[in-house]
Amino acid sequence: MAESRAKIRLFVTAELGPGAVVGLAPEQAHYLKSVMRTPPGTPLLLFNGAQGEWRARLEALGKGWASCAVEAMTRPQTAEPDLWLVFAPIKRARIDFVAQKATELGVSALWPIFTRHTAVARVNAERLNANAIEAAEQCARLTVPRVMAPASLEEAIAGWPKSRRILLCDEGGGGIAIKDALADVAAGAAPWAVMVGPEGGFAADELDRLRKLPIVTAVGLGPRLLRADTAALAALACWQAIAGDWRGTS
Amino acid sequence: MAESRAKIRLFVTAELGPGAVVGLAPEQAHYLKSVMRTPPGTPLLLFNGAQGEWRARLEALGKGWASCAVEAMTRPQTAEPDLWLVFAPIKRARIDFVAQKATELGVSALWPIFTRHTAVARVNAERLNANAIEAAEQCARLTVPRVMAPASLEEAIAGWPKSRRILLCDEGGGGIAIKDALADVAAGAAPWAVMVGPEGGFAADELDRLRKLPIVTAVGLGPRLLRADTAALAALACWQAIAGDWRGTS
Numbered sequence: 001m002a003e004s005r006a007k008i009r010l011f012v013t014a015e016l017g018p019g020a021v022v023g024l025a026p027e028q029a030h031y032l033k034s035v036m037r038t039p040p041g042t043p044l045l046l047f048n049g050a051q052g053e054w055r056a057r058l059e060a061l062g063k064g065w066a067s068c069a070v071e072a073m074t075r076p077q078t079a080e081p082d083l084w085l086v087f088a089p090i091k092r093a094r095i096d097f098v099a100q101k102a103t104e105l106g107v108s109a110l111w112p113i114f115t116r117h118t119a120v121a122r123v124n125a126e127r128l129n130a131n132a133i134e135a136a137e138q139c140a141r142l143t144v145p146r147v148m149a150p151a152s153l154e155e156a157i158a159g160w161p162k163s164r165r166i167l168l169c170d171e172g173g174g175g176i177a178i179k180d181a182l183a184d185v186a187a188g189a190a191p192w193a194v195m196v197g198p199e200g201g202f203a204a205d206e207l208d209r210l211r212k213l214p215i216v217t218a219v220g221l222g223p224r225l226l227r228a229d230t231a232a233l234a235a236l237a238c239w240q241a242i243a244g245d246w247r248g249t250s
Numbered sequence: 251m252a253e254s255r256a257k258i259r260l261f262v263t264a265e266l267g268p269g270a271v272v273g274l275a276p277e278q279a280h281y282l283k284s285v286m287r288t289p290p291g292t293p294l295l296l297f298n299g300a301q302g303e304w305r306a307r308l309e310a311l312g313k314g315w316a317s318c319a320v321e322a323m324t325r326p327q328t329a330e331p332d333l334w335l336v337f338a339p340i341k342r343a344r345i346d347f348v349a350q351k352a353t354e355l356g357v358s359a360l361w362p363i364f365t366r367h368t369a370v371a372r373v374n375a376e377r378l379n380a381n382a383i384e385a386a387e388q389c390a391r392l393t394v395p396r397v398m399a400p401a402s403l404e405e406a407i408a409g410w411p412k413s414r415r416i417l418l419c420d421e422g423g424g425g426i427a428i429k430d431a432l433a434d435v436a437a438g439a440a441p442w443a444v445m446v447g448p449e450g451g452f453a454a455d456e457l458d459r460l461r462k463l464p465i466v467t468a469v470g471l472g473p474r475l476l477r478a479d480t481a482a483l484a485a486l487a488c489w490q491a492i493a494g495d496w497r498g499t500s
Contacts, residue, residue: 097347104480106472139474177498179491221487222356222496224389230354230483237471237484238491241429246472248427 009045020070029066049143052077081244082191084109088198089123103135105236111148117200168218169196169231175220182242196232259295270320279316299393302327331494332441334359338448339373353385355486361398367450419446419481425468432492446482
């Protein structure tokens, strides 16, 4: 990236390839024009989640539109860990934060689920997606995590993919140490999901039901009571460190 | 804690013991009176960082004052991991967040240090302390992390305690995988510190100097660029999971 000196990195949905001309989304154009006052000719980095990262140049921009000329690939697409975060929605600032941090921590999908004690009645999936895109742009990811349609815990369990195991953050105290659970994770190649409840915790029968599923490993995160967002990020970081793509050097 | 049904948990500086009468800080009294509208007689939990946790009862309260009668110990003081977080100050909302989350993640001290690229000129140590206290109250800790006097990186290195090792979050890409570094941590009993730079990263000569210190282990946190706050929390979580007090079941 030093080569192109491009500091602005944007997610686009268009095809990327040498010579492609790509239009940006209205909010991206607004950001470049009015916030960053970016002149035509400025180098950019573009990625679309499937075709690697490309150096491009801003060609022209106006009110709500901008076009870029794609030049050369800077990084090829690579495989990424298959780790979902399944979480009960929490209030606005904290849910933004969870989406951003989980994206930096390399989740492949974000799935808001409603549990009995979830205090938030609605989730803004578009806002989750916008936060995930912004974090992906900033953290140099080649993908944006998929935001899955909000569902009830019931629905999530009913439709759960059989091969995907669940690392359940179990504030009820019944879990094993996450280190021990992750030794098991590191040994196998199954896709995983980290699941966390709402601030009030899972209901007792929800926890019972989850713990009995053969795909679920319930883990404890130490003697302090972690907030839901802290537990989610801690479990994701531990998963990446022990079983994910932090195992090589950075 | 079910026994006492106390949901309000407060840090106090007074001695705690059976029959003690303890005055609360003005802001605590305000919180109980005006925010929570707590009536006299309400059970509370109190801790002072040294003498365990005690059940108490709110006796009387007025404008800016409240007194409690201490009844019985609910938890004895226990040993906690000796893990500092040494971090470059960042902007207000994010530094609040770091203080809260690091407290939940069990740090024993918070030490703001100024590096070359630190964009924030001052740090409000009182505000850091208030955030740490609030998080400690909520997460059921028996202590509050010590907020150390802000210093320059130079000063911090010059006065660094010889036996305390440093897990350096090295966004420069020169570090080993944190999992491998932590296998070493788990084997020894030395006190540790997690050290993270500012959003702009450490300067090259700062990193060089740190990497050469025998107490420093530089670690990488995967292929994505983590923000400073994310790196701090991820490293703390990994440390607790592999070498700290998350190793037992919760």
